[in-house]
Amino acid sequence: xxGSRTCAHLLQSAAGVMIFAEPRFATAILEETDLAGxxxxxxxxxxxxxxxxxxxxDIKRLFLVGSCPSEVIxxxxxxxxxxxxxxxxxxxxxxxxxxxxIETTFTQGEDACLEAVIRDLPNDDKTQLAxxxxxxxxxxxxxxxxxxxxxxxxxxxxxxxxxxxPAGVGKNTHFIxxxxxxxxAYDEMVRRGANAIxxxxxxxxxxxxxxxxxxxxxxGVEQDKFDAVTAGPKARAERAIAKVSETxxxxxxxxxxxxxLEVPLARFLSxxxxxxxxxxxxxxxHRALVGEDLKLIEHNAVISEGQDVEKQLDRxxxxxxxxxxxxxxxxxxxxxxxxxxxxAIELVFSPIHFYEQAADLAGLFARPIVRSDxxxxxxxx
Amino acid sequence: MKLSVWTYEGPPHVGAIxxxxxxxxxxxxxxxxxxxxxxxxxxxxxxxxxxRPPVTYTTFQARDLGxxTATLFKDACLEAYERFKPxxxxxxxxxxxxxxxxxxxGLAEALGLPVPVVALELPSYQRKENFGADETFYQIxxxxxxxxxxxxxxxCNLIGPTALGFRHRDDIVEITKLLNEVGVQxxxxxxxxxxxxxxxxxxxxxxxxxxxxxxxxxxxRHMERTLGLPFTKTVPIGVSATKxxxxxxxxxxxxxxxxxxxxxxxxxxxxxxxxxxxxxxRVFIFGDGSHVMTAARIAKExxxxxxxxxxxxxxEMARPVRAMAKEFGLxxxxxxxxxxxEAAIADLSPELILGTQMERHxxxxxxxxxxxxxxxxxxxxxxxRYSPQMGAEGANVIFDTWVHPLVMGLEEHLLTMFxxxxxFSDTAGPSHHAAHSPNQxxxxxxxSVTASDQGANVIWLSDAEKELRKIPFFVRGKARRNTxxxxxxxxxxxxxxxxxxxxxxxYAR
Ligand code: SF4
Numbered sequence: 001x002x003g004s005r006t007c008a009h010l011l012q013s014a015a016g017v018m019i020f021a022e023p024r025f026a027t028a029i030l031e032e033t034d035l036a037g038x039x040x041x042x043x044x045x046x047x048x049x050x051x052x053x054x055x056x057x058d059i060k061r062l063f064l065v066g067s068c069p070s071e072v073i074x075x076x077x078x079x080x081x082x083x084x085x086x087x088x089x090x091x092x093x094x095x096x097x098x099x100x101x102i103e104t105t106f107t108q109g110e111d112a113c114l115e116a117v118i119r120d121l122p123n124d125d126k127t128q129l130a131x132x133x134x135x136x137x138x139x140x141x142x143x144x145x146x147x148x149x150x151x152x153x154x155x156x157x158x159x160x161x162x163x164x165x166p167a168g169v170g171k172n173t174h175f176i177x178x179x180x181x182x183x184x185a186y187d188e189m190v191r192r193g194a195n196a197i198x199x200x201x202x203x204x205x206x207x208x209x210x211x212x213x214x215x216x217x218x219x220g221v222e223q224d225k226f227d228a229v230t231a232g233p234k235a236r237a238e239r240a241i242a243k244v245s246e247t248x249x250x251x252x253x254x255x256x257x258x259x260x261l262e263v264p265l266a267r268f269l270s271x272x273x274x275x276x277x278x279x280x281x282x283x284x285x286h287r288a289l290v291g292e293d294l295k296l297i298e299h300n301a302v303i304s305e306g307q308d309v310e311k312q313l314d315r316x317x318x319x320x321x322x323x324x325x326x327x328x329x330x331x332x333x334x335x336x337x338x339x340x341x342x343x344a345i346e347l348v349f350s351p352i353h354f355y356e357q358a359a360d361l362a363g364l365f366a367r368p369i370v371r372s373d374x375x376x377x378x379x380x381x
Numbered sequence: 382m383k384l385s386v387w388t389y390e391g392p393p394h395v396g397a398i399x400x401x402x403x404x405x406x407x408x409x410x411x412x413x414x415x416x417x418x419x420x421x422x423x424x425x426x427x428x429x430x431x432x433r434p435p436v437t438y439t440t441f442q443a444r445d446l447g448x449x450t451a452t453l454f455k456d457a458c459l460e461a462y463e464r465f466k467p468x469x470x471x472x473x474x475x476x477x478x479x480x481x482x483x484x485x486x487g488l489a490e491a492l493g494l495p496v497p498v499v500a501l502e503l504p505s506y507q508r509k510e511n512f513g514a515d516e517t518f519y520q521i522x523x524x525x526x527x528x529x530x531x532x533x534x535x536x537c538n539l540i541g542p543t544a545l546g547f548r549h550r551d552d553i554v555e556i557t558k559l560l561n562e563v564g565v566q567x568x569x570x571x572x573x574x575x576x577x578x579x580x581x582x583x584x585x586x587x588x589x590x591x592x593x594x595x596x597x598x599x600x601x602r603h604m605e606r607t608l609g610l611p612f613t614k615t616v617p618i619g620v621s622a623t624k625x626x627x628x629x630x631x632x633x634x635x636x637x638x639x640x641x642x643x644x645x646x647x648x649x650x651x652x653x654x655x656x657x658x659x660x661x662x663r664v665f666i667f668g669d670g671s672h673v674m675t676a677a678r679i680a681k682e683x684x685x686x687x688x689x690x691x692x693x694x695x696x697e698m699a700r701p702v703r704a705m706a707k708e709f710g711l712x713x714x715x716x717x718x719x720x721x722x723e724a725a726i727a728d729l730s731p732e733l734i735l736g737t738q739m740e741r742h743x744x745x746x747x748x749x750x751x752x753x754x755x756x757x758x759x760x761x762x763x764x765x766r767y768s769p770q771m772g773a774e775g776a777n778v779i780f781d782t783w784v785h786p787l788v789m790g791l792e793e794h795l796l797t798m799f800x801x802x803x804x805f806s807d808t809a810g811p812s813h814h815a816a817h818s819p820n821q822x823x824x825x826x827x828x829s830v831t832a833s834d835q836g837a838n839v840i841w842l843s844d845a846e847k848e849l850r851k852i853p854f855f856v857r858g859k860a861r862r863n864t865x866x867x868x869x870x871x872x873x874x875x876x877x878x879x880x881x882x883x884x885x886x887x888y889a890r
Binding site: 014 | 395
């Protein structure tokens with residue numbers, strides 16, 4: 001990240017204990033002298049990159065992530081990336097995208113990054129399925145097994161686990177998103193001539209089935225085969241969800257905008273767990289992407305795009321939900337006022353997609369409710 | 382440009398938030414992009430606060446850049462005022478807003494709000510969190526505190542505690558108790574717990590207690606000049622420092638300094654035979670300047686450790702820390718680069734590290750026990766139980782905290798005597814402290830890795846290698862490195878038992 005001490009401090013605060021595990025990210029902190037002249041800043045960046053690459057020769061792809069300060073002083077990271085790519089060719093590929101707070105919100109960073117990666121991919125006209133979105137390894141493997149069992153062999157998962165593995169996209173690529181926040185990557189795929197597959201997101205038994213069914217339809221998979229592959233895990237997921245959702249059925253839920261996962265998760269919770277939706281806030285709604293989920297909830301919830309935290313807090317107080325999904329800056333203050341909360345960041349890092357995780361996903365929402373029923377000493381101080 | 386993964390301090394506006402959050406009826410409007418709201422969670426999660434920090438972020442976006450950000454700022458001020466009705470409004474800019482050069486102070490002034498407005502200058506590209514807190518509090522005091530009539534009874538102010546301060550909550554309680562015992566009442570504690578109204582009454586006190594120089598010194602100096610309030614220079618952490626602090630207080634209020642007794646168990650615990658094995662244990666100390674200086678004194682004079690390294694990350698305290706290090710016969714390590722700290726620790730192979738959250742992790746990696754003495758800290762160092770660092774109880778807490786991670790004396794003997802025995806093998810580590818359980822690989826590895834630059838060409842003969850294994854694991858890495866260096870320096874290619882003991886004699890303290 002090319003940014004300020006604030007950006008470094010943000011990464012450190014957000015990464016928590018991960019920061020101690022020799023992570024492969026760091027901030028080139030801009031100092032006074034870097035603000036004075038652009039030429040120096042570029043030179044400085046080259047020096048920092050060269051130091052870093054000699055210290056970590058295992059790095060094959062280097063992302064120069066833009067921040068608010070770097071954008072505001074118009075540091076041209078895109079050109080720098082090109083220049084550095086040439087300099088370190090072929091051992092290191094340097095890519096630029098922006099993760100600045102003035103342009104992106106939370107998971108949009110992954111979107112901007114993936115968009116930049118796709119832009120760099122060569123053209124390939126072979127018929128293949130591309131799945132967009134970084135997933136936990138175990139989840140990705142489950143997904144690939146289901147697809148293989150349906151007879152779909154040529155699957156390109158983006159981002160790939162290793163930079164530089166062979167990959168290309170083109171007009172015979174059919175793609176589907178596994179994450180709802182990939183609007184820019186989606187648009188980039190469309191620009192590259194790839195064909196979008198639309199479906200609800202693979203959360204819960206129904207979500208997963210619908211998602212797989214949309215792919216099966218595009219690739220002409222026989223219904224019998226599809227049923228043979230999905231029937232077992234689907235039934236298993238339904239049984240597991242049923243148990244957990246006893247806690248959730250009939251309870252009301254309010255979503256603060258955070259990760260863009262809100263719309264599909266709200267769909268899962270209302271459709272498969274019997275929760276009542278009050279308000280579903282999302283920082284940004286890409287209709288082509290979450291349209292299928294949106295259709296299923298629009299009639300019974302207030303959908304709000306963007307944020308005004310004070311007004312949203314007023315609305316939480318007014319509708320007094322059983323569970324509020326929000327960021328960590330709001331969770332404890334709301335708990336202290338007697339609201340049960342589910343902190344949203346966990347949803348991005350926990351395995352929650354596809355059949356085998358469906359009950360775990362429901363469990364993430366059930367736990368705070370179970371807990372507040374369990375505790376008997378009062379919470380507020 | 383400086384490449385950095387871990388920073389000891391946040392940007393200065395985080396210091397401003399620490400002051401605002403510590404206070405009551407204050408609101409801060411921060412000209413900042415939306416991502417900067419991350420700072421909220423430091424307070425709601427790490428410090429576990431039950432309310433949101435009193436901060437409104439303007440959350441401007443790329444499309445607002447240009448003329449609109451100023452309007453945005455003014456609207457945010459008005460809305461924040463309407464909603465929170467603070468008695469004092471602070472306005473400032475984060476790193477990004479500093480670049481777009483709206484003038485928060487001027488803009489807020491022009492709104493004509495019915496409450497005082499303090500504009501903060503927070504140079505994000507030069508200064509850091511502690512400066513931000515110190516400066517913010519100073520500006521508040523400068524604006525609001527004016528001479529008022531002294532209180533008839535003897536009172537003082539507690540200056541420096543903030544939100545997100547290491548043990549500030551309990552230090553306040555402990556110091557208040559201590560002062561009450563010598564007949565001094567607390568007038569105002571600030572910034573923590575103070576309202577703007579309280580700030581206007583700072584001048585009622587007879588003197589100031591500067592609890593944390595990092596966050597309160599500028600304000601204390603200002604009050605000395607403008608309100609005639611002397612302030613204490615001793616930070617009362619440790620038994621001796623607490624005694625001196627009390628004497629300093631008595632001196633200020635014109636009472637003769639009698640034999641002040643501090644009711645701490647530390648002196649007896651430290652004197653009891655069980656603590657004999659603590660003698661000369663080699664300790665490395667790092668953190669913020671104030672905590673490091675007080676810790677070094679306790680380590681040396683009150684527990685009997687051997688202080689082998691000291692340093693701090695806040696340059697503001699570099700001078701006193703250097704001076705103190707010199708008295709200990711050491712060179713202070715002044716750095717904000719944890720890699721330098723790690724290198725220094727690896728090089729010294731201390732038996733105990735006293736440091737921050739980062740040193741805790743360095744210790745874990747090197748298999749060296751560690752206790753936390755300074756911010757930055759994680760959630761576990763905002764404990765539910767009473768755990769001050771200052772005063773008599775603080776000394777008790779410190780004794781327990783520091784000794785706890787060490788292998789207990791008897792256990793240490795057993796580990797050495799029965800090291801070949803599987804139950805007591807080196808790799809078992811201290812039984813009562815799994816988190817620090819050093820295993821042999823971890824202890825030996827850094828040694829051989831570091832040794833490779835200098836000791837690549839020396840070979841350990843198998844007898845010598847076996848002898849080395851007989852040395853207790855917690856000093857083995859050091860012994861290995863010293864021996865290799867000794868051999869390399871003398872052009873010895875093979876290390877025999879003889880070389881090992883030659884080196885030992887050479888490095889004998
Ligand atoms: S909002 Fe901008 S300045 Fe703040 S941490 Fe994010 S990228 Fe850095």
